[in-house]
Amino acid sequence: MTTTQVRATCPHDCPDTCALLVTVSDGVATEVKGDPDHPTTAGVLCTKVSRYTERTYHAERLLYPLRRVGKKGEGKFVRISWDEALATIAARLGDIAARAPQAILPYSYCGTMGLVQGESMSARFFHQLGASLLDRTICASAGGTGYRYTVGATIGTDLEQFQNAKLILIWGGNPIASNLHFWTRAQEAKRRGAKLIAIDPYRSLTAEKCHQHIALLPGTDAALALGMMHVLIAEDLLDDDYIARYTLGFEALRQRAAEWPPERAAEVCGLTVAEVVELARLYGQTAKDGGAVAIRANYGVQRVHGGGMSVRTIACLPALIGAWRHAAGGIQLSSSGSFPVNREALQRPDLLKETPRTINMSTIGDDLLREASAEFGPKVAAVIVYNANPLAIAPDSAKVAQAFAREDLFTVVLEHFQTDTVDYADIVLPATTQLEHVDAHLAYGHLYMMANNAAVAPMGEAKANTEVFRLLAERMGFDDPCFKESDDALAARAFDAGHARAVHFDWEALKQKGWQKLAMPDAPFAAGGFPTPSGKCEFYSATMKADGYDPLPTYIAPHESRASNPELAAKYPLAMISPPARNFLNSTFVNVKSLRAAEGEPHLDIHPDDGAARGIVHGDMVRIFNARGSFVAKARVTDKARVGLVVGLSVWWKKLAGDGKNANEVTSQRLTDMGRGPTFYDTLVQVEKAAV
């Protein structure tokens, strides 16, 4: 028996991007461990990925190309050869492209975060074809846009510094579930005497373990931040020197904050005045006393109408108190902007003959149902899905299902498993997993460039995404040499080695070592140097003004809340959020038995008062509904959900839920204020006992 250890990288859409060591015995991966030497992984993986071989060798892995024989959505297929699959796809895409190439749409997201198996050969292929571009907004575009207006780029506090903070605000995140290796650092900070505060409408696993939990109403974060600014300014808890040197627009901000006395903020947020005032005092005073003050801002904040403005507003706070002076101070939303990714080289936008239209993945339901028009262009005639499961994860799911059920829509899905989306495919192509292909990775929670080596041979007839698009390019007669590039050649282009932060980048060396930290200063904005137009932290943003926004921090109310839409709230009085379940990763892993067993079944957490008002007791099956749709879940009557809030941890595969539906039946396709993002957590519903 020969046993080897292969260096790999967790591919999942998680900020931690762990370094993996895969044990391979006689060509079979027998164990996946965290690399003990990688500074942020530190030998620890989450439950999901420590059981990775269970997913890779799952009995239901797709191993051969399939052609649909049943109705769309029914999930009936027959095995076909790769030759037939590729010929069918090339012929259909060729026909459509001859008429209207923009009628072809790629739909993909972060099933793998790999720069190679994500958008490299696939992007080249669709660019050459002239297909519609996809606006990849489903996760981070609202907050990213907001953060960039204030700070300039998604660069922030280094994960490896948080243990030195004296105060950490965990704002709209549940790291125990979704950012484990940050939580390790936060706990170390706690042991060293730091205070941890969770700002979250729900008493999440994380909120439960913090010193304090501030349970504001969903979508009101900017109001809380404005109230904090008011107190910081009124009580002179500012770093005047930092403000004078490294920020822009303080006078204007002072006036804006004056409009937000803590009473007003408390009212909007559904908090007590003391909660707002004391939070601000602790935030300002800890910095005054010389302690590092950090914010871990996360995605919970941005899935609402004003999500972009909320992040933009929160991102102003560290500069007011000079928190950036400390390496362990400041704010981290995402570290992705730190990486000099060579997207042009990977994706070759120069292959486009003209700029096609862009379709927003967050409104895929409506857009696939849109007829041709002068404004929209051709009706979408083909959609190629990879690294994504839109039937489960896209909002307003009934529309999405209706759209994918279109008989005249040609649908190809590249997948590991027969997901809800696969059920609607005309042709299904089996994809390799991370253990079977090569990739290069950035991270959005740390600062290491990462390499993934293939540990085992592809299962069955599975092919890497890149290989599928190379083969399709060949069938379609695309003769640019770029369509012949190997995965290693692509990976070697992943980072710009000419960039000061990536000077160490050498693919062969990275493959050997597994990871390499970017060259970044410990405290990126200790002396200003913000990558904004002014070079300062922009309290006032002329760019925002030019883009049609309020140039100053402000509060934008949810589309759907009691305060902003009382008429709707009269029918659907409860705010619903559907954040990630700990044992799933978006909809990935839901079909892994041991992990699904840990989640049990779809639940809805509801406050005892809201339960009592509806005659609902713990364990009842309940129907959650609004005008868009409904789904059924088992009620957990608990004060983890504040009054007026219900929580359905997600994202379930619809077909593995009792009623074949999930939380996205009730979420809407309305978009965020900026970044064109989805508003999953901006949803009013009613709940009743389900008829059994």
Ligand SMILES: Nc1nc2c(c(=O)[nH]1)N[C@H]1C(S)=C(S)[C@@H](COP(=O)(O)OP(=O)(O)OC[C@H]3O[C@@H](n4cnc5c(=O)[nH]c(N)nc54)[C@H](O)[C@@H]3O)O[C@H]1N2
């Ligand atoms: N186990 C696991 N890990 C994951 C994922 C997963 O599905 N499962 N998903 C991955 C992905 S794609 C992402 S984007 C990240 C997400 O990472 P996080 O943003 O950390 O996601 P959550 O863990 O759900 O934390 C969001 C928290 O925000 C709260 N929240 C909801 N609405 C609001 C609001 O309006 N304001 C505030 N302040 N809080 C609010 C929710 O109650 C929830 O506790 O996690 C990644 N990691």
Ligand SMILES: Nc1nc2c(c(=O)[nH]1)N[C@H]1C(S)=C(S)[C@@H](COP(=O)(O)OP(=O)(O)OC[C@H]3O[C@@H](n4cnc5c(=O)[nH]c(N)nc54)[C@H](O)[C@@H]3O)O[C@H]1N2
């Ligand atoms: N209600 C509600 N909906 C949500 C969210 C929420 O909090 N609440 N979160 C949203 C967020 S933050 C996000 S990021 C999106 C995520 O939405 P998606 O990016 O669609 O993520 P997944 O549901 O995990 O689906 C990814 C799929 O890619 C497949 N895959 C993985 N690796 C490969 C590969 O190498 N090749 C191919 N071909 N396929 C691969 C996996 O098997 C999996 O089925 O969901 C969003 N939807």
Ligand code: SF4
């Ligand atoms: S999902 Fe996140 S925590 Fe789990 S192994 Fe992957 S990167 Fe690490």
Ligand SMILES: [Mo]
């Ligand atoms: Mo996400």
